[in-house]
Amino acid sequence: RNWTSVKEYEDIKFDFFEGIGKITINRPRVYNAFRPKTVLELIDAFDICRERQDIGVIVLTGEGDKAFCSGGDQNVKGHGGYIDEGGVPRLNVLDLHKRIRSLPKPVVAMVNGYAIGGGHVLHVVCDLTIASENAIFGQSGPKVGSFDGGFGSSYLARHVGQKKAREIWFLCKQYSAKEAEDMGLVNTVVPFEQLEDTTVEWCKIMLQRSPMALRMIKRGLNAELDGQTGIMEMAGDATLMFYLMEEAQEGRNAFLEKRDPDFQQFPKFP
Numbered sequence: 001r002n003w004t005s006v007k008e009y010e011d012i013k014f015d016f017f018e019g020i021g022k023i024t025i026n027r028p029r030v031y032n033a034f035r036p037k038t039v040l041e042l043i044d045a046f047d048i049c050r051e052r053q054d055i056g057v058i059v060l061t062g063e064g065d066k067a068f069c070s071g072g073d074q075n076v077k078g079h080g081g082y083i084d085e086g087g088v089p090r091l092n093v094l095d096l097h098k099r100i101r102s103l104p105k106p107v108v109a110m111v112n113g114y115a116i117g118g119g120h121v122l123h124v125v126c127d128l129t130i131a132s133e134n135a136i137f138g139q140s141g142p143k144v145g146s147f148d149g150g151f152g153s154s155y156l157a158r159h160v161g162q163k164k165a166r167e168i169w170f171l172c173k174q175y176s177a178k179e180a181e182d183m184g185l186v187n188t189v190v191p192f193e194q195l196e197d198t199t200v201e202w203c204k205i206m207l208q209r210s211p212m213a214l215r216m217i218k219r220g221l222n223a224e225l226d227g228q229t230g231i232m233e234m235a236g237d238a239t240l241m242f243y244l245m246e247e248a249q250e251g252r253n254a255f256l257e258k259r260d261p262d263f264q265q266f267p268k269f270p
């Protein structure tokens with residue numbers, strides 16, 4: 001498969017192949033833990049994926065065969081957050097969660113090893129998860145002095161139910177890929193050697209589907225959970241579709257032509 005690099009970064013890789021944008025956390029020495037800079041780079045790459053017309057599906061993964069992501073880099077955890085290069089404490093991964101949910105295209109987590117702590121939350125916020133057999137899942141916050149009470153808990157509970165979500169967080173156990181599949185935490189599990197092939201295969205199927213239909217399904221599924229923000233994003237897409245209709249164009253045309261709009265010509269559907 002001929003992945004071509006979209007943009008060079010320090011902590012991540014960003015590649016493109018036939019409609020798929022692949023974003024890889026590239027810090028294998030720390031099991032792909034993220035520091036504030038890693039997160040800024042991920043946000044930049046996801047923003048590019050949103051803008052680019054030729055990218056229909058995004059894959060998020062980790063470099064190597066050990067880890068998808070082991071969460072926040074404990075080496076830079078200080079007072080008030082993860083300390084950036086300017087000495088400022090940050091928890092900017094929450095901005096990344098919002099980006100992934102807002103992105104009007106499917107995002108697939110390709111989990112190639114440990115998905116632990118904040119790394120586990122990253123796969124939770126993706127639309128689909130495809131895991132290799134060696135993948136291991138779990139939260140570790142209450143063991144290492146952290147927690148994610150946002151998407152990392154409430155959205156997790158939507159995947160696995162309240163009891164299981166509380167078990168995952170309260171006990172900080174680790175779960176095999178098979179256990180994760182059984183509890184509805186991942187979509188499918190494949191041998192490591194087939195991980196990318198299967199992910200690309202699933203992406204190609206989604207690329208054949210209507211982008212607007214996929215977009216509205218993602219918006220609808222999010223809106224149920226995301227309150228006013230979810231409704232706003234869904235309404236924004238309804239407005240986008242309205243702008244494509246002659247009825248909306250009549251309003252604009254009438255204003256520019258300094259006449260009353262004739263909306264009576266348009267059907268009132270039952």
Ligand code: 2NE
Pocket residue numbers: 029030031033070071072073074075091093114116117118119140141144146147148
């Ligand atoms: C992932 C896990 C379970 C793997 O265990 P093991 O025994 O297979 O590997 P090892 O030796 O622990 O890790 C390999 C190397 O990666 C580094 C380790 O320090 C080690 O480096 P060396 O000693 O060989 O030099 N490494 C692994 N994870 C790291 C990390 N997160 N930061 C920095 N270095 C890391 C095991 O490594 C593990 O439990 N890792 C820690 C997982 C964790 O607790 N992550 C933070 C959770 S909190 C969080 O992410 C978070 C949040 O809760 C809320 C908001 C935002 C973030």
